[in-house]
Amino acid sequence: MDNQIINFHKKYLQIVFFTIAIGFLFLPKIVFSEQYQLELIVDLSDLKDLDTDAVWLEPLANPINNNDFFVAQNNGRVYLRSQDSENNQDTILNLALTSNDQNFISLTAMTLHPSFTRPEHSGYATIFTAHTTKFLQNRNKNRLTLDNTNITFGFETVVTAWKYDFDKQIVGHNTKREVIRIPIKNQDSGIRNLKFDPYQKSWDVHYGQLYFSLNYIDEIKENPLYSGVILRIDPNVFGSLNFTVVSTNPFIKDPTINNEIVVMGIQNITDFFWAKNNQAAIFLQHNINEQYRLSTAMLGDNLLTQSDSKILWQQPNEMSTILLYQGRDFIGFRNKFISFKRVDGKWYLSSLAVKPFNNELPLLEEIHSKDFLSRYSHVNIHQDSNGEIILFDNHESKIYSLKVIIPEVIVSSSTESSTIADKSDSYILHISLLTGLSLLLIFLYYKKKKLDTPDLTLDKKHLRLKYEPTSQTISLFKGDRDKEYKTFILGDIIRCEILLNNNTIHIIDDQPDRAFNNQVEANLRAIFSKEYYTKIQIEDTRHIEIVLYVESNSFKVNLYLRKGNIRVTSTKYNEVIELLIELCWSISKSINFKGTETRIIPTVKYFHPDMKMSPKQYSKPRQIIHDKIESLIHVPIKYKSNDTKPAYQGKAKTELVDALDKLVNLHQQGYLSDEEFRLAKTKLLQ
Numbered sequence: 052m053d054n055q056i057i058n059f060h061k062k063y064l065q066i067v068f069f070t071i072a073i074g075f076l077f078l079p080k081i082v083f084s085e086q087y088q089l090e091l092i093v094d095l096s097d098l099k100d101l102d103t104d105a106v107w108l109e110p111l112a113n114p115i116n117n118n119d120f121f122v123a124q125n126n127g128r129v130y131l132r133s134q135d136s137e138n139n140q141d142t143i144l145n146l147a148l149t150s151n152d153q154n155f156i157s158l159t160a161m162t163l164h165p166s167f168t169r170p171e172h173s174g175y176a177t178i179f180t181a182h183t184t185k186f187l188q189n190r191n192k193n194r195l196t197l198d199n200t201n202i203t204f205g206f207e208t209v210v211t212a213w214k215y216d217f218d219k220q221i222v223g224h225n226t227k228r229e230v231i232r233i234p235i236k237n238q239d240s241g242i243r244n245l246k247f248d249p250y251q252k253s254w255d256v257h258y259g260q261l262y263f264s265l266n267y268i269d270e271i272k273e274n275p276l277y278s279g280v281i282l283r284i285d286p287n288v289f290g291s292l293n294f295t296v297v298s299t300n301p302f303i304k305d306p307t308i309n310n311e312i313v314v315m316g317i318q319n320i321t322d323f324f325w326a327k328n329n330q331a332a333i334f335l336q337h338n339i340n341e342q343y344r345l346s347t348a349m350l351g352d353n354l355l356t357q358s359d360s361k362i363l364w365q366q367p368n369e370m371s372t373i374l375l376y377q378g379r380d381f382i383g384f385r386n387k388f389i390s391f392k393r394v395d396g397k398w399y400l401s402s403l404a405v406k407p408f409n410n411e412l413p414l415l416e417e418i419h420s421k422d423f424l425s426r427y428s429h430v431n432i433h434q435d436s437n438g439e440i441i442l443f444d445n446h447e448s449k450i451y452s453l454k455v456i457i458p459e460v461i462v463s464s465s466t467e468s469s470t471i472a473d474k475s476d477s478y479i480l481h482i483s484l485l486t487g488l489s490l491l492l493i494f495l496y497y498k499k500k501k502l503d504t505p506d507l508t509l510d511k512k513h514l515r516l517k518y519e520p521t522s523q524t525i526s527l528f529k530g531d532r533d534k535e536y537k538t539f540i541l542g543d544i545i546r547c548e549i550l551l552n553n554n555t556i557h558i559i560d561d562q563p564d565r566a567f568n569n570q571v572e573a574n575l576r577a578i579f580s581k582e583y584y585t586k587i588q589i590e591d592t593r594h595i596e597i598v599l600y601v602e603s604n605s606f607k608v609n610l611y612l613r614k615g616n617i618r619v620t621s622t623k624y625n626e627v628i629e630l631l632i633e634l635c636w637s638i639s640k641s642i643n644f645k646g647t648e649t650r651i652i653p654t655v656k657y658f659h660p661d662m663k664m665s666p667k668q669y670s671k672p673r674q675i676i677h678d679k680i681e682s683l684i685h686v687p688i689k690y691k692s693n694d695t696k697p698a699y700q701g702k703a704k705t706e707l708v709d710a711l712d713k714l715v716n717l718h719q720q721g722y723l724s725d726e727e728f729r730l731a732k733t734k735l736l737q
Contacts, residue, residue, distance in 0.1 A: 087400060088419040088456050092441065093120055093132050095448040099141050102126050107445045108161055112436035114168045115217075120450065125157045127182065131220060144213065144222035146182055154185035156238050159208065160245035165259060167215075173287050174259055176215045178222060179230070181242035181263065183208050186234055193293050195233045195276065195309060202271055204234035208241035210263065212286060230261075230286050230294050231311075233276070236268045244320065250327045260297065261286045262313075264320040272318075275308045278355070279317035281333065282309075301351030314348045316355035321370070326386075326405075327377045334363075336373050343370045345388065364388075364403065372431040375405070378438035381455070391418075391432045391442060398424055400453070423451065515620075516597070516608040518634055523641075525599070527606060539601055541641040546600035549575070549631065550607075551582060553594065559639050566646030567639030572632055573653065579628050589615035595627055597634070649727070710735060 095101070105124035113119035118134035127146035147155050160181040164174030186204045194207070214226035235241060244264040251258040260283050267279035284294045302308040308315070319338040326332060335346045339354065345364040348354060354361065371392050376384045387402045390413075399415040424430065429445045440453045514536065515528040525544075527537040547559040556578055558565055579595075587593055595611040611627040612619040622630075639647045714731055 086419065086456050087416060087453055089423050089442065089451040090454050091423065091449060092118070092134055092452050093450040095122060095130075095132055095450070098130055098132065098448075100128060101448070102128070107443065107448065108158065109431070109433055110441070110443055110450055111161065111163055112434075112441075114163065114436050117436050121161070121163070121178070123158055123161050123180075125159065127155060127158045129158075129161065129178075129180075129222065143215075143220060144178075146180060146211075149222075149224040149227065154187065156183040156185065156206070157241075158182045159241045159243055160263070162245045162247060162261075165247045165249065165251070166253070169253075172253070172259075176217060178213045178215055179210060179245055179261065179286065180213065181208060181210050181245050183235075183238050183241040190232070193229055193231050195231065195311065197234075197274065197276070202234075202236075204236060206236070206238045206241070207232050207234045208265070209233075210242065210245065210261075210286070228288070228293065231284065233265060235265075236270060236277075240266050240268055244323060246323070248325050248330060250325055250330055256299065257283075257297070259285065259287070261294075262323070264317075264323060266320055267318045275302075275312060275315050278315050278353075279320055279337065279339075280312045281314040281317070281320070281323060282311040283313045284311055313350045314352050314354070316353040316357075317348075318354075322372060324375055326375055334375060336370060338369075342367065345370070345373060363405070372433075374432055374434055374440075376402075376434075376438075376440065378434070378440070380439050381453075384440075388413075389432060389440065391430050393424075393426070393428075393430075396426065398430070418453075419456065423449070514606055514608045516610065518630065518637075520633070520637070523637065527608065537606065541637055543601045544599055544638055544641065545602070546642070547635070547638045548598040548600075549635070550596040550598065551578065551594070552592070553596075557635075559635060559642060561643050563643070563646050566643040566648075567635050568646075568648040569651050569653075572635075572650075575632065575635075576628070576653070583624060587613070587615065591615065595631070597631065707735070 095107075102124060105126040105128075108123045108125065111121040113121060113131070116133070120132050121129065122132055123129040127148075128142050129144040129146075130141075131143050146158055158180060162179050164172075164177040164179065166172030166174035167176060167178075169175055183206055186207045209232040210230040212226075212228045212230055213222045215222050233242075242263045242265060244262075246262050247259065248257065248262065251260075262281055262283050264281050265276070265279070268277040271277045272279075283297070283300060285297055286294050289295045296303065296310045300310055300313055302312050303310045314333060314335075317335055317337050317339065321336040321338070323333050323335050326334070331349060333348050333350070335344075335348055335354075337344055337346065337354075343366050344362050346354065346361045347363060348357075348361060352361070371390045373388050373390045376387055376389045378385070384402050387404055390401045392399055392401055394415070398418045400418055401413040401415055403413040418424075424444065425447075427446050431443050431445065433441050433443055435441050435452075442451045442453065443449075444451070513530060515530075517526045517528070518524075519526070523541045525539060525541070526535050528534070529536045545560065548555050549557045557571060557575060559567055582593065591614075593611070593613040594609075597608050597610055599606045599608065609620060610631060611622065611624060613624075620627075636647070636650055711732070714728065714735065717728075
């Protein structure tokens with residue numbers, strides 16, 4: 052009858068499960084979606100000396116004030132722009148003027164040292180820039196060169212360190228320090244990304260290591276440096292060197308590859324970034340073989356020779372900028388790739404899991420921009436100093452933050468409101484149906500669980516045992532009661548049987564061949580070990596019992612009981628085995644003293660059935676114990692001379708006490724029977 056009920060429940064559990072699964076599949080995503088809108092943070096369009104034809108670089112949030120941004124254009128001008136228009140600054144750095152280089156072409160990247168606000172660190176107040184300049188043959192210092200090459204370079208890309216003055220809020224012209232320069236074939240091949248891993252801590256080995264990307268050059272792409280690479284250097288001054296290379300760079304022992312390279316074969320690199328919990332991997336947004344990809348790479352990878360498993364997403368048309376969101380404001384986006392795109396005249400926030408399930412498509416969330424964005428807007432997604440999402444409209448020169456809004460706040464026409472209201476009613480009905488089915492599923496699950504759960508209490512007739520070695524007393528208890536049912540000493544027991552799963556595996560009585568010994572202990576441990584490693588099904592039981600015969604009565608005691616994967620008795624399996632073995636030795640000495648061996652504590656108490664070990668290896672020769680006793684007995688003999696000097700007498704007494712203590716320990720551990728202990732002690736004291 053119980054099986055019929057369980058089968059009935061299983062059948063309807065499956066029906067409910069599939070109903071809910073189908074319901075969630077067709078439930079419109081808007082039921083679960085939040086709604087978002089843009090909020091203007093900074094308007095850069097009214098900056099002084101602004102060149103409307105210049106291209107903006109990635110904005111950098113000021114670590115001191117998240118509402119301030121360092122922004123730059125490719126013409127070399129750098130600004131500090133505040134949300135508070137009264138604190139807006141003029142140009143804080145103009146590379147075209149301060150570089151003292153008439154060959155300056157364009158500023159291509161900018162970043163802040165992670166210790167920008169920490170005076171105790173060497174990177175304090177340091178800004179790094181990358182710019183393109185004409186190639187000058189006589190400037191070899193800090194240059195990465197190619198050996199044995201006749202290539203003619205027309206340009207080079209240069210990384211420079213500057214110091215920011217917090218009081219004057221300007222970059223000092225005389226603080227310029229060139230870090231590294233790399234020759235390039237054309238002016239569009241310069242460094243486009245200049246970054247520090249934001250998740251490295253100040254005590255980490257790679258903290259303060261500068262990463263930058265160099266796109267590939269088709270004519271010389273066979274050279275690793277120009278295959279599309281990410282490079283890593285330590286930008287701190289070391290003696291006469293303006294940068295060094297850490298020994299952990301992956302190609303440092305390969306003479307054919309520049310030491311500074313950490314990933315190669317990427318071709319055209321749009322961006323790269325890290326995950327907070329997996330800093331060994333680098334995520335890449337790049338274009339390779341006319342395919343736009345989002346890939347992952349490890350240090351030392353060559354993407355031209357890597358398998359397609361490195362590709363997370365691929366498409367034939369150009370991708371918008373992507374970031375891996377790890378902030379706190381949008382829990383639903385956490386650890387997902389986020390991008391911003393325009394579809395059919397509307398702007399959407401796109402999210403994709405790091406590991407898409409079964410070619411899962413990105414989820415699109417509509418952005419309510421309040422007419423902030425137009426069809427001419429060119430929007431890139433970035434992060435502020437807290438890791439939260441900001442959007443930069445390069446065309447309109449404006450920076451926005453992303454906010455969650457309450458649906459009722461959105462203003463719409465009366466027709467749209469009516470449509471939304473009608474849809475809301477259907478959504479409520481849909482969710483109500485799913486809620487009811489979910490509650491039914493929970494009810495049936497717990498009912499089935501109750502039917503499947505065995506009775507976890509011992510029958511009132513079952514006996515428990517408590518053994519007290521010092522007084523050699525055994526107390527019996529019924530069921531879970533605390534009151535003693537029966538108490539007797541070992542001397543009252545005339546026979547003992549050990550049962551495993553209702554089968555007798557050993558008997559102890561006064562017969563010579565039934566005394567307990569070391570070989571029997573080894574055999575029992577082997578049996579119990581095999582049972583322990585035998586998997587039991589949910590309907591099976593594992594049961595260890597001992598039957599004690601006292602005069603004309605017998606008492607069957609439950610030592611261990613397991614039903615399926617649930618242990619009914621409180622004592623663990625290995626603890627029960629130790630108690631049982633100790634009890635067997637004690638009962639055997641009481642019933643059959645002459646036939647009981649001196650116990651040798653086994654060096655290996657449990658072993659897997661597949662171990663190539665004989666149980667005989669558990670026991671040591673009895674001669675070893677005999678030798679120990681003899682050595683103890685003869686310890687003080689050398690002091691039993693006629694020499695009566697106090698020093699020798701005191702030492703003899705100390706040795707005698709130590710020998711007695713060791714003898715007592717051997718007796719208590721079961722190595723010596725009572726008779727052996729008495730004889731040894733008598734001989735020692737003679």
